[in-house]
Amino acid sequence: KQEVTQIPAALSVPEGENLVLNCSFTDSAIYNLQWFRQDPGKGLTSLLLIQSSQREQTSGRLNASLDKSSGRSTLYIAASQPGDSATYLCAVTFTGAQKLVFGQGTRLTINP
Amino acid sequence: DVKVTQSSRYLVKRTGEKVFLECVQDMDHENMFWYRQDPGLGLRLIYFSYDVKMKEKGDIPEGYSVSREKKERFSLILESASTNQTSMYLCASSRGQGLLNEQFFGPGTRLTVL
Numbered sequence: 001k002q003e004v005t006q007i008p009a010a011l012s013v014p015e016g017e018n019l020v021l022n023c024s025f026t027d028s029a030i031y032n033l034q035w036f037r038q039d040p041g042k043g044l045t046s047l048l049l050i051q052s053s054q055r056e057q058t059s060g061r062l063n064a065s066l067d068k069s070s071g072r073s074t075l076y077i078a079a080s081q082p083g084d085s086a087t088y089l090c091a092v093t094f095t096g097a098q099k100l101v102f103g104q105g106t107r108l109t110i111n112p
Numbered sequence: 113d114v115k116v117t118q119s120s121r122y123l124v125k126r127t128g129e130k131v132f133l134e135c136v137q138d139m140d141h142e143n144m145f146w147y148r149q150d151p152g153l154g155l156r157l158i159y160f161s162y163d164v165k166m167k168e169k170g171d172i173p174e175g176y177s178v179s180r181e182k183k184e185r186f187s188l189i190l191e192s193a194s195t196n197q198t199s200m201y202l203c204a205s206s207r208g209q210g211l212l213n214e215q216f217f218g219p220g221t222r223l224t225v226l
Contacts, residue, residue, distance in 0.1 A: 031212045043116075043202055044217040089155075093212055099170065100215060102155040 002027050002094045006103035014111050015082060021075040021106050023090030028068045031093040034100065035064050035075050038087045047075070047088075080110045115139070116218035118203055124224045131190040133221050135203030144186035145204040145215065146170075146178065155202065161186055193225045 003026045013019050023033070032051045036044040048057045048064040050073070056065040063076040077084060087107045091100040119134035135144065145160040147170075157170030159178040167178050175197060179187045186205075190197055200222050204215040 034214060036217070041220075041222070043219040044204075046214055046216055049214040091155075098212075099157055099160070100155075104152075104154050 002092075002097060002101055004090055004092050004101050004103040006090055006106050008106060009104065010107040010109070012109040012111060013080060015080060017080050018076065018078050019080055019108075021077070021088050021108070023073040023075070023103055025071045025073075025092045025094075027094050028071055029095040030068060031095060033066055033073050033093075034091045035073075036089040036091065038089060038105070044089065082110045082112050084108065085110045116203055116205055116216055118201075118218040118221050120221050121219060122222050124226065125193050126226055127194060129193050131193045131223065133188040133201055133203075133223070135186045135188070135218055136184050137205040137216070138184065139205070139207065139216075140183065141205035141207045142183075143206045143208075143213075144180065146176075146186065146188045147202045147204065148172070148199040149202055149220075150199050158188065195225050197223065198225045199223060
């Protein structure tokens with residue numbers, strides 16, 4: 001079964017720290033992987049999309065990496081701020097599935 | 113910027129009512145999607161559409177139908193609402209042929225069925 005897992009479910013760090021969020025997936029045959037942010041009670045905001053041929057993507061303080069062979073992606077957040085507090089979701093399009101499969105998310109809290 | 117809007121942020125309906133959830137996107141995207149999000153279950157795909165008047169079932173289509181009469185609008189219909197359809201409903205869109213491009217989401221509709 002094609003699944004996406006995010007561990008830990010929740011993470012709390014002091015402001016200013018660099019941090020890494022993890023995403024693992026069960027099948028290395030993927031089209032792409034997308035990271036989203038979700039604030040409480042709101043919709044999803046797309047952060048980064050990595051195609052299967054790419055190793056990483058960067059946007060501002062965010063950097064996402066992709067290692068298909070190990071079935072892993074990481075989202076690196078530099079110099080974290082309280083405004084980064086949100087739930088971060090990873091989603092994968094597996095080859096042949098033609099749809100996004102979502103992880104359960106990591107709820108991130110940045111403490112001032 | 114892509115903008116996906118949903119007709120209501122919060123909706124309260126009674127069991128047995130017919131419910132319409134509307135989604136509009138302004139970027140001429142070919143593909144549109146309806147998901148529901150529940151604690152512990154994550155996001156699950158209900159239906160998607162890759163063209164006007166075209167629709168495909170997702171993972172949990174039972175109890176739902178959809179309509180796409182215009183490219184920019186995708187409607188989710190609950191023919192006879194039930195309490196187990198209480199959930200957060202999220203609409204998304206993406207461009208291009210196939211379903212492999214970046215998806216952009218709306219703000220969500222929190223539906224409560226009493």
